[in-house]
Amino acid sequence: MALPPEKISELRQIIHNKLTQMDVHSRIRDAVSETMEESRVSERGGGAVGEEQVLESLRQRGIIDEILSEMSFEEEPSRDVSRPTKPATHFVDKEDRIKTSTPAKKAIDPTRRHLYLQVKGGKAFLEHLQEPEPLPGQVGPTFTLHVLFRGQRFRSKPVPCACDPDIQEGFLLELHNKGSGEAAQMADSTSLLSICDPVHMVLIKTDVAGDTALLTSHYLEWRHVLGAQDGYINTAVELMGVGTESKVPVGVLDVRLEILPHPVQTLAPDVITTQLNLEQSRRAERERLFLVYAKQWWREFLQIRGTNSSRLVKIFAQDENATNRPVCSFVRPLQAGRLLDTPRQAARFISLLTYEKASTVGGGPRAEQWCTMHAFLCRNKGDCEDHSVLLCSLLLGFGLDAYVCVGTKTNNTAHTWVLTLGMDGEATFWESLTGHRYSHQPINPDDPPTVEQPRPQYPYRSVGCVFNHQVFYANSQPTDTVEVCHFNFTDESRWKAMSEEAIKSVCGEGTLPLGPVFPPLCASLFDPGLLSADLELELRVLVTEHRKDLGLTTVWDNELSYLLTPALAAYEQERTTGQISGNEEFQQAIRRAVPDGHTFKGFPIQFLHRNARRAFAGCLRSPVCEEIVSCRGDHVRLAVRVRVFTYPEQACAVWIMFACKYRSIL
Numbered sequence: 296m297a298l299p300p301e302k303i304s305e306l307r308q309i310i311h312n313k314l315t316q317m318d319v320h321s322r323i324r325d326a327v328s329e330t331m332e333e334s335r336v337s338e339r340g341g342g343a344v345g346e347e348q349v350l351e352s353l354r355q356r357g358i359i360d361e362i363l364s365e366m367s368f369e370e371e372p373s374r375d376v377s378r379p380t381k382p383a384t385h386f387v388d389k390e391d392r393i394k395t396s397t398p399a400k401k402a403i404d405p406t407r408r409h410l411y412l413q414v415k416g417g418k419a420f421l422e423h424l425q426e427p428e429p430l431p432g433q434v435g436p437t438f439t440l441h442v443l444f445r446g447q448r449f450r451s452k453p454v455p456c457a458c459d460p461d462i463q464e465g466f467l468l469e470l471h472n473k474g475s476g477e478a479a480q481m482a483d484s485t486s487l488l489s490i491c492d493p494v495h496m497v498l499i500k501t502d503v504a505g506d507t508a509l510l511t512s513h514y515l516e517w518r519h520v521l522g523a524q525d526g527y528i529n530t531a532v533e534l535m536g537v538g539t540e541s542k543v544p545v546g547v548l549d550v551r552l553e554i555l556p557h558p559v560q561t562l563a564p565d566v567i568t569t570q571l572n573l574e575q576s577r578r579a580e581r582e583r584l585f586l587v588y589a590k591q592w593w594r595e596f597l598q599i600r601g602t603n604s605s606r607l608v609k610i611f612a613q614d615e616n617a618t619n620r621p622v623c624s625f626v627r628p629l630q631a632g633r634l635l636d637t638p639r640q641a642a643r644f645i646s647l648l649t650y651e652k653a654s655t656v657g658g659g660p661r662a663e664q665w666c667t668m669h670a671f672l673c674r675n676k677g678d679c680e681d682h683s684v685l686l687c688s689l690l691l692g693f694g695l696d697a698y699v700c701v702g703t704k705t706n707n708t709a710h711t712w713v714l715t716l717g718m719d720g721e722a723t724f725w726e727s728l729t730g731h732r733y734s735h736q737p738i739n740p741d742d743p744p745t746v747e748q749p750r751p752q753y754p755y756r757s758v759g760c761v762f763n764h765q766v767f768y769a770n771s772q773p774t775d776t777v778e779v780c781h782f783n784f785t786d787e788s789r790w791k792a793m794s795e796e797a798i799k800s801v802c803g804e805g806t807l808p809l810g811p812v813f814p815p816l817c818a819s820l821f822d823p824g825l826l827s828a829d830l831e832l833e834l835r836v837l838v839t840e841h842r843k844d845l846g847l848t849t850v851w852d853n854e855l856s857y858l859l860t861p862a863l864a865a866y867e868q869e870r871t872t873g874q875i876s877g878n879e880e881f882q883q884a885i886r887r888a889v890p891d892g893h894t895f896k897g898f899p900i901q902f903l904h905r906n907a908r909r910a911f912a913g914c915l916r917s918p919v920c921e922e923i924v925s926c927r928g929d930h931v932r933l934a935v936r937v938r939v940f941t942y943p944e945q946a947c948a949v950w951i952m953f954a955c956k957y958r959s960i961l
Contacts, residue, residue, distance in 0.1 A: 607759030
């Protein structure tokens with residue numbers, strides 16, 4: 296069966312990564328060198344080494360057998376569902392590859408407890424009751440299950456969408472105490488009962504075009520297994536929809552929960568129920584007290600100025616499950632480890648995540664939905680609020696004084712962005728959707744007309760409130776117009792602050808979680824060189840076919856294509872740092888490559904996806920690119936260069952540059 300180009304590229308990348316890990320290339324080079332040396336010694340340079348000799352040499356050294364043993368493929372139709380599924384013990388990338396291992400292979404520490412979450416299939420996904428069969432060679436829509444537990448991220452392999460999807464997967468979750476090292480003692484049942492973190496399960500649907508949709512976001516309470524006499528329980532988890540469909544069932548997953556190793560002591564069911572009810576009552580009481588305080592605080596804010604009621608002061612927001620949560624609970628300092636080096640690189644990464652507004656059925660205003668960070672990262676797309684919250688969290692992790700701003704843009708539509716304050720009080724705006732930064736200098740409206748005022752470059756009109764994980768400030772200045780606002784939050788005449796203790800009571804570290812712990816970022820598993828080469832090859836084929844339809848021949852200039860690389864690197868550097876370098880060297884190289892009397896034209900463009908056909912169709916919408924691709928003239932030479940820049944969470948910046956040179960004829 297023929298595979299689509301995306302799957303071929305993916306398979307090539309998997310094989311390339313595996314061969315690199317096995318260090319096969321250097322071993323093959325050594326074997327070939329030894330074979331050629333033996334041939335020269337035996338025949339004194341009189342014979343040439345053939346392909347059969349090289350293969351025999353590799354076979355004798357066991358290299359071929361080792362490669363075949365490592366490259367194992369599973370047959371999905373023959374899966375035995377009666378046997379326990381292999382648990383996924385690593386977080387895997389978004390390109391349908393998964394790393395699995397049995398508990399024995401992972402060498403589980405017998406002194407530490409683990410929760411084994413086994414998904415044994417799905418049923419009653421009625422929306423996919425009549426899912427059409429994909430065309431031959433076409434990959435149909437798929438389901439992917441993502442799991443988050445106490446900072447551990449996992450995902451299943453994609454399975455075809457169906458009414459009863461065959462989601463057969465296992466996840467091995469470590470049940471360690473927060474802050475405990477590897478030498479921590481074995482946790483007993485009582486200690487495990489105090490772990491109130493739920494298992495966050497997110498189901499993502501990926502369609503034929505590669506677009507993702509969030510189907511469900513479910514919090515699984517796992518502690519009922521502590522009362523199981525056999526050490527495990529089987530349960531049916533009903534998954535509900537998201538947003539406006541949060542009360543509508545999506546489907547059911549059959550789940551098995553097991554504690555490994557089995558605890559010696561099991562808890563009585565009424566003890567577990569009492570603990571869960573106690574936590575729920577404490578959480579409800581804190582939420583009630585905060586709501587009472589927020590109402591009183593809001594009444595005081597309205598008494599300051601009558602126009603305050605029309606300002607965008609957002610204390611609560613609905614998550615994907617239509618649950619009202621304090622906006623401060625969406626933000627938490629997030630460190631990216633070694634995946635991101637600078638705050639500006641973090642802004643660039645977030646700008647590469649797709650922007651998409653929450654959809655609604657029917658007309659009316661757009662539905663506002665603030666996704667939890669895990670759901671946002673699993674889907675790899677979201678609204679401006681999701682981008683701003685993630686950017687603010689990363690900037691806080693880099694040690695900056697960062698806040699999320701809620702206000703409007705110049706077209707008077709609601710919007711969020713990020714604000715950072717320097718040590719001197721200078722305010723800088725960060726647009727999370729583009730990665731752009733803007734310096735803010737307030738205008739004094741009382742100055743005479745002769746005084747020159749700074750011209751704002753940012754696209755923001757008004758600001759109603761700012762917040763992060765610890766503070767919340769509402770704008771109580773005479774006007775909420777951004778260009779005249781001062782961001783000195785210690786000035787109580789300009790900003791009304793909420794009690795930090797009240798915010799800490801519902802958003803602090805020591806409180807029972809209103810949602811899951813914030814997930815760590817996942818490193819990209821893409822090979823940028825391989826992706827760039829494959830995409831460039833596909834574009835060459837598409838250009839050749841396009842010109843053939845126009846009755847034109849195509850001659851590629853490989854040297855000119857290579858010379859375009861510095862320009863693409865400079866474009867990405869400019870998007871990341873705001874500065875561009877190397878332009879002078881690029882122009883010198885192009886002048887040397889283009890003979891006298893010839894004309895050079897180039898067209899760079901950036902995409903967030905890796906689909907060659909979509910990219911080529913997008914390029915042809917530009918008259919400049921269409922003119923280059925359809926160039927007619929004497930001695931026409933075409934060039935194309937692709938450069939893929941990888942970021943965490945499988946985010947990619949795909950830069951493409953088409954160019955041509957031809958002899959000018961007057």
